Amino acid sequence: MPGNEGGGENPPTLKRSKNDIQGNTDDGGGGEQLNNGYLPYFKPDYKRLYPENSGKVEFKVFVEQVDPKGKLGNKSPIFLNHIFTTDIKGVTAIQRVNANKIAVVFKQYNTANNFLNNTAFLTKYNMKAYIPATQIEKTGIIRFVPANISNKDLYTKLSSIYEIIAVRRFTKKVGQERVPLQTVSITFLSHVLPDNVQYDLFSYRVFEYVPPLxxxxxxxxxxxxxxxxxxxxxxxxxxxxxxxxxxxxxxxxxxxxxxxxxxxxxxxxxxxxxxxxxxxxxxxxxxxAETRKVEFPTLLDQTVRLPEKASKSKSQPQKNVPSTATPAETPKFDIKKELLQNADLMNALVSTLIELANKTDSNPITSSSIKDMLIKNIK
Ligand SMILES: [Zn+2]
Ligand SMILES: [Zn+2]
Ligand SMILES: [Zn+2]
Structure with missing residues (x-):
């Protein structure tokens, strides 16, 4: 009845190994009634590290206490500042992610990577460190993949402009059994998704993966x-x-x-x-926004006009204005032109996009939080 066990009575469950931070090798793990061919398949010996040319300006590493009761996020900043300045080089900031977790920010990719291997430090303080998946990986889905192809076969056969590091088949619980579906999630070593992946000559379109709520x-x-x-x-x-x-x-x-x-x-x-x-x-x-397909979402479109119109149109509803409908009182406003000519505006937009793309806390992205970010960046 009330399905309180595990992840609940989710629909097609994507078997995500959230805590399997360094990515297990091979297709082990999980167990249960599922045929091995449908267990998540990871690139063998994959370990999350920052690549050399990622274009990033900061490199985040998440740190937790090995003991699940140790609340590192609630520790005193005096203690955290002390250990991360005395023992570790290249740290530019420490942020609380949640009660259990902090993000340690490095300026260089290699100091961040080195920190992951600093077992002396990690053992001394009983901590574990890892790069959050969202920093270097991106997951998409492909559809209508025949259920008789195993994850390992897909991993071997599929190719894309970005390296594939994990293949997971969606499954559905039917009675006591898990049944494979035709949707497969593919994780790429990239910030953005490729448009397609190839299975020999056949091309699958890659769609955005929306994780379950x-x-x-x-x-x-x-x-x-x-x-x-x-x-x-x-x-x-x-x-x-x-x-x-x-x-x-x-x-x-x-x-x-x-x-x-x-x-x-x-x-x-x-x-x-x-x-x-x-x-x-x-x-x-x-x-x-991330893939910069240039069609900025209507949301940003409206937000950009905000500062200018704020005084006039307080009583007018801002929502549901179609992006193409230019308000009567500003017929000359050309967002494309404004964007291209106004470096401050462009920088504010780009900073907002970068901030969004690098966001690692668990607060949901809402239109108002994006608005706040943009307004903050415009100032
Ligand atoms: Zn009750
Ligand atoms: Zn309710
Ligand atoms: Zn709760």
Whole structure:
């Protein structure tokens, strides 16, 4: 009934090995009823390292305590500053990511890579360090891939302009079994996705991968995991402050998020549906901006006009203005021209895009957060 185990009753589950930070070699792991050919396949001996010519200006390494109870993100800055200036070279900043995690920022790719191998330091403080996947990898999906081709075969056969480092087949739970689907996720060693991957002569179009919405299995709110949850334990059935197995009102459905008559994990929940839509929209915006297909999303389009129009059009709705409809009072405003001629504006946009692309915290990207970023960069 209330599917509280593991990742919940997700639809086609992409078997992501989130914690499998350095990327397991070979197709081991997982187990369960799934035929080996459908377990995630990783490039053998792959280890995440910063490449030499990434064009990045900073190099982030995430650091956690090996003991899952050690809350490195909550440690005193005095302590963190001390150990990272005394023992480690080339650190330019330390940031809190969440209670468990900090990001240590390096100026050079090689000092960041060296730090990963600094076992003396890491053992001394009982820490583990890794490069977050989003810094150097990008995952896309391809569709209509016959289910009888194993992940390993795909890994061997597929080629692209960017190196492929992982292949994972989407699967679906049918009764007790996991059934392979025709959708496959491909992880590339790149910031951006290629348009296509080739299987011999056949070309698959690569689509953006939208990861499933993360819902906490402790408090049932969104975009954080139970292991970093600061909220109270809630019941997925009645929303009371207890674990669902201890629920004494199993017929009294009350969603912990919206108080509606459904389980807190239900897809009927209007709040959950809204979050899912938001996530899809934001990823589309971010990826368009990232790949710089020049068609800036309408969102940015409107934001750029903001400073100029702010005083006049306070009462006018800013949303839902089609990007092509130029407001009557500014018929001459040409965004392309403005962008090309106004170096400050262009720099602000580029900085915002870089900031978005390098974003590693778990806060969701929303239109208002992008707006804030842009306005901050314009000033
Ligand atoms: Zn929570
Ligand atoms: Zn309950
Ligand atoms: Zn609900």
């Amino acid at each position: 993360l819902q906490c299995f402790k408090c049932f709110k969104f975009n954080h995991a139970a292991k970093v949850c600061n909220g109270k334990q809630r019941c997925s059935i009645c929303s009371g402050e207890h674990f669902y197995k201890e629920c004494d009102k199993p017929n009294d459905l009350c969603c912990a998020n919206c108080s509606g008559p459904h389980l807190a994990i239900s897809k009927q929940c209007p709040i959950k549906l809204k979050k899912i839509t938001e996530k899809k929209t934001n990823i589309t915006y971010a990826s368009k």
